[in-house]
Amino acid sequence: MDKLKFAIYWAASCGGCDVAILDINEKILDVAEIADIVLWPIALDFKYKDVEALPDGSVDVCLFNGAVRNSEQEELAKLLRAKSKAMVAFGACACFGGIPSLGNVSDREHIFRRVYQETASTANPDTVYPRTVTEVPEGRLELPEFFDTVKSLAQVIPVEYFIPGCPPPPDLIVTVVNAIATGQLPPPGAVIAPDKALCDECERERSEDKTVKEFRRPWQFIADKEKCFLEQGLVCAGPGTRAGCGSRCIKANMPCRGCFGPPPGVSDQGAKLLSAMASLADSEDPTEMAAIIGGIKDPLGTFYRFGMANSTLGRVKL
Amino acid sequence: MNEEYEPTIIGFLCRWCSYLGADLAGTSRMHYPANLIPIRVMCSGRVDPTFVMRALADGADGVLIAGCHPGDCHYQCGNYRAAGRYSLLCDMLEQFGVEKERVRLEWISAAEGEKFASVVTEMTNDIRRLGPLKWNGNGAKADSPALEE
Numbered sequence: 164m165d166k167l168k169f170a171i172y173w174a175a176s177c178g179g180c181d182v183a184i185l186d187i188n189e190k191i192l193d194v195a196e197i198a199d200i201v202l203w204p205i206a207l208d209f210k211y212k213d214v215e216a217l218p219d220g221s222v223d224v225c226l227f228n229g230a231v232r233n234s235e236q237e238e239l240a241k242l243l244r245a246k247s248k249a250m251v252a253f254g255a256c257a258c259f260g261g262i263p264s265l266g267n268v269s270d271r272e273h274i275f276r277r278v279y280q281e282t283a284s285t286a287n288p289d290t291v292y293p294r295t296v297t298e299v300p301e302g303r304l305e306l307p308e309f310f311d312t313v314k315s316l317a318q319v320i321p322v323e324y325f326i327p328g329c330p331p332p333p334d335l336i337v338t339v340v341n342a343i344a345t346g347q348l349p350p351p352g353a354v355i356a357p358d359k360a361l362c363d364e365c366e367r368e369r370s371e372d373k374t375v376k377e378f379r380r381p382w383q384f385i386a387d388k389e390k391c392f393l394e395q396g397l398v399c400a401g402p403g404t405r406a407g408c409g410s411r412c413i414k415a416n417m418p419c420r421g422c423f424g425p426p427p428g429v430s431d432q433g434a435k436l437l438s439a440m441a442s443l444a445d446s447e448d449p450t451e452m453a454a455i456i457g458g459i460k461d462p463l464g465t466f467y468r469f470g471m472a473n474s475t476l477g478r479v480k481l
Numbered sequence: 482m483n484e485e486y487e488p489t490i491i492g493f494l495c496r497w498c499s500y501l502g503a504d505l506a507g508t509s510r511m512h513y514p515a516n517l518i519p520i521r522v523m524c525s526g527r528v529d530p531t532f533v534m535r536a537l538a539d540g541a542d543g544v545l546i547a548g549c550h551p552g553d554c555h556y557q558c559g560n561y562r563a564a565g566r567y568s569l570l571c572d573m574l575e576q577f578g579v580e581k582e583r584v585r586l587e588w589i590s591a592a593e594g595e596k597f598a599s600v601v602t603e604m605t606n607d608i609r610r611l612g613p614l615k616w617n618g619n620g621a622k623a624d625s626p627a628l629e630e
Contacts, residue, residue, distance in 0.1 A: 268576065434531040437573060441565040447551065449564065456568040463576040475534040476616065480578030 260472020526559025
């Protein structure tokens with residue numbers, strides 16, 4: 164039997180997803196056993212033209228991590244889509260926009276001005292900003308276009324499977340590798356993670372009374388290691404987040420931040436989290452209620468930390 | 482501002498108080514702008530923030546949530562839940578760049594037809610001044626391409 168062909172690509176991401184693939188340890192040898200890798204920019208020296216030369220549909224699986232924030236990433240997403248039988252959105256950024264999509268609170272103009280002009284360590288008296296085309300004596304230089312709006316992978320191309328997480332945990336990656344190796348992939352559109360909310364898996368002690376008189380932030384006190392974070396007045400994304408991460412943060416005594424995205428049936432993770440957190444506030448007095456709610460700083464960044472691109476509103480008003 | 486512009490406002494009205502208030506405004510032949518599209522919900526506490534954002538993303542220029550006065554909730558505390566969510570939602574919508582006049586929470590009892598009419602009039606005028614929201618016109622939300630069969 165011919166070996167399978169894999170492509171692994173990174174777009175607007177930090178590289179953590181690529182490292183997560185290596186985190187499957189000796190299982191990586193099984194991957195090498197069943198598959199040839201045709202593109203993996205972080206680890207192997209293939210060029211884009213090598214991918215362009217492949218026949219359409221000849222790559223069995225493409226693991227695509229990172230959001231789409233510039234034209235190079237968009238071009239590669241479309242190219243890899245054409246070459247691949249199955250496209251996998253790998254990690255929170257590809258699935259929901261992730262941390263990079265928090266850039267949707269701004270736009271190109273403001274980001275450029277901040278980065279190339281206003282930061283304390285920048286001296287740019289001639290206001291030189293990156294341009295897509297620059298003419299120099301040696302010829303024409305081109306750079307990818309930086310978009311105003313960051314998109315998740317499925318907003319750019321059709322996607323078969325979603326593996327959430329920041330980054331996806333090794334056991335889910337192994338599950339996917341095994342499924343590919345045995346040809347037992349789930350139906351297209353599937354999210355490769357359990358179909359329940361993180362709270363269903365959480366081992367912390369919970370009481371019926373979930374009301375709080377004050378929201379606090381993790382740096383303000385050492386949280387009780389056994390008790391539900393919500394009951395301690397800490398914003399925890401567990402009620403609005405899919406399970407499957409192995410409660411990595413919870414076990415380190417840090418509340419969930421929501422990197423597994425919404426559970427099934429929830430279209431907008433941030434709205435659901437907002438609803439859940441506001442329901443904890445216990446007061447019948449408008450002034451006191453406003454004070455409790457005011458304890459949640461930056462609701463947009465907190466509730467859409469990993470999902471701004473996929474949110475109902477998508478970005479701030481331009 | 483264009484004189485012709487008529488805003489679309491979605492109204493989530495509690496079944497026990499505000500919807501009856503709207504009914505009273507109608508049966509009393511009160512005059513108010515026809516810009517509000519009423520949606521009857523069981524309780525203002527049923528109004529998920531998702532509803533509000535979906536309405537704004539899908540073309541509404543404003544959203545009114547109306548429920549029973551504090552202490553009058555048919556389900557004891559639904560309107561207090563609504564108040565908490567509304568407060569946090571307002572903070573978040575401000576971050577999204579949605580003007581605060583566009584989303585409003587009001588307590589309107591079954592006997593307050595007049596209040597319903599004046600709230601709708603005031604809100605319609607406020608949003609007329611602001612102009613259309615045209616959220617999708619921002620290219621804010623990309624439609625996901627579908628998988629081919």
